[in-house]
Amino acid sequence: MRLGTGIGWRPEIADAVEGLPGIDWVEAVAENLCADHLPDSLVRLRERGVTVVPHGVSLGLGGAGRPDPGRLAGLAARATLLGAPLVTEHIAFVRAGGPRTASPDLEAGHLLPVARTWDALDVLCENVRIAQDSLPVPLALENIAALISWPDEELTEGQFLAELVERTGVGLLIDVANLHTNHVNRGEDPAAALDELPVEAIAYVHVAGGVEKDGVWHDTHAHPVTRPVLDVLAELRSRVDPPGVLLERDDDFPPAGELARELDAIRSTPAAAGAVPLTGRARPARVPEPSSRPDGARGRTAVAQTALLSHLVAGTPAPDGFDPGRLRVQSRALAAKRAGVVAKVAPELPEILGDGYRKEFLAYARNRPMSAGYRRDALGFAEHLLVTDRPADAAARRRLTRWWQERAAPRPPRRGTRLVRAARTALLGR
Known part of the structure; x- marks a missing residue:
């Protein structure tokens, strides 16, 4: 299947995407689409013959738990609605905790790397098979960027992905920017x-x-594509002519002319000079799969992922073997992203709080991990401010009270609410 040259469709640049020349296909974040109707812009693109591929971000196929049937059904419905030839997701975990570890549910709000171990591979492969059985079209999975490395990994990234394909037949979505990120951050x-x-x-x-x-590469999707990333694309093109190449941009959207220039640079990136294509060349030897592994891969994976995520979002002790400096960078990045997304889903909050929004939110989030998505996180943040009699400005507090009442309850939370919740938190060990 040939896709050609595409761009990530986002509501903020929908008009620009429709007007860009030479766009063969677009990719839309699946969770941002309704399961029963499409935005007018995507309808018009489809009528022009532009392929639309749904790109999921919340399945967490690399997590210790089995994929949520509701999330799978939602992804399947969007693929059907779009008439998509395939759907894509990530090799990552996005949540941890819960009954398997007798700990609270935790949400990362971000794609976190799975350990490249046989245990993690076993869990991922089973989850992928479950997803494949639930989807109406083929599935392809994306390699992710990472700020941190797991200790005691047993496979390289290439070996891990090769084993995944060998066992499941899943397709690959290769992000060359993520390969560059892992080059800078993980050597x-x-x-x-x-x-x-x-x-x-x-x-x-x-x-x-x-x-x-400061020596760390942040895969922002909010800055121009750099020459080193295009060099990795050239390396890939020296090995295979990929069916499709897509430009991603998620924030700080530039004018349409700049997007067009980046697409031109992608189209014109040749195969790396002097590189030898893999065709006809012996592939690296496959890493032998251990003949027997103890049962309990899900349990061990659950414990490890929960310990890491709990440290990153709730300040519990750091698991052994990780780089403490990188853990701090990752923790700050998760909190900053959380503040940014809450500001987008509830733009009234930074408007009410003004310049103090970010400081207040980061203080709130420091020991209050997200557990039910960004919209509930916004309500929790507002509730926290109100039960602590903030903001200090009375007019701003009245506006915040009205905002909270319209979305959560007819009466604002009081100090008694805080005491009850503090007691419940202590009982739960949170």
Whole structure:
């Protein structure tokens, strides 16, 4: 299946996307679409013959739990509504905790890396098979960017992905920006990863921008695509002609002309000079699968992921073996993203709080992990401010009270609410 050159469709740039020349297909975040009707912009694009691929971000197929049937049904419904030829998701975990670990449910609000271990691979493969059985079209999975590395990993990224494809037949969505990110942050050679991949399984490719701060590369999707990322694309093209290449942009959207120039740069990126295509060349030896592994891969994965996520979002002790500095960077990045997304889903909150919004939210989030999505997080934040008699400005507090009442309850929370919840929190060990 040939897709051609595409761009990530986002509501903020819908008009620009419709007007860009040479767009063969678009990708839309599945969770941002209704399951029973499409935005007018996507309807018009489909009428023009533009393919639309739903891209999921919340399944958490790399998590210890089995995929949620409701989330799978929602992704399947969107694929059917769009007439999509495939759907895509990520090799990541996004939540942890719960009954398997006798701990509270935790949401990362972000894609976090799975350990490249045989245990994690067993869990991922079973989850992928469950997803494949529930979807009406083929599934392809994306490699993610990471700020942190798991200790005692047993496989390289290329080996891990090759084993995943071997066992499940799933397609790959290779993000060359993420390969560059992992090169900067984890010292991994993109060319070596590409050499180990089953490139024939690539469904399409992502290209995106980022920025380096203090020696750490942040995969922001809010900055221009850099030359090193295009160089990784050239490396990939020296090995295979990918069916599709797509430009991702999620924030700080530039004018349409700048998007068009980035698309032109992607189209014109040639295969790396001097690189030898994999065709006709011996593939790296497959890492042998251990003949027997103890049962309980899900349990061990659950404990490990819960310990990591609890540290990142709730300040519990750091698990052994991780780089403490990178954990701090990741924790701050998760909190900053959480504040930013809450500001988008509830724009009235930063409007009411003004310049104090970010400081107040980060203080609130420090020991209050998200457990039920961003909209509930916004309500929880507002409730926290009200039970602590903030903001200090009476007019702002009245506005916040009205906002909360319209969305949560006819009466604002009082100090008694805070005491009850504090007691309940203590009983639950949170």
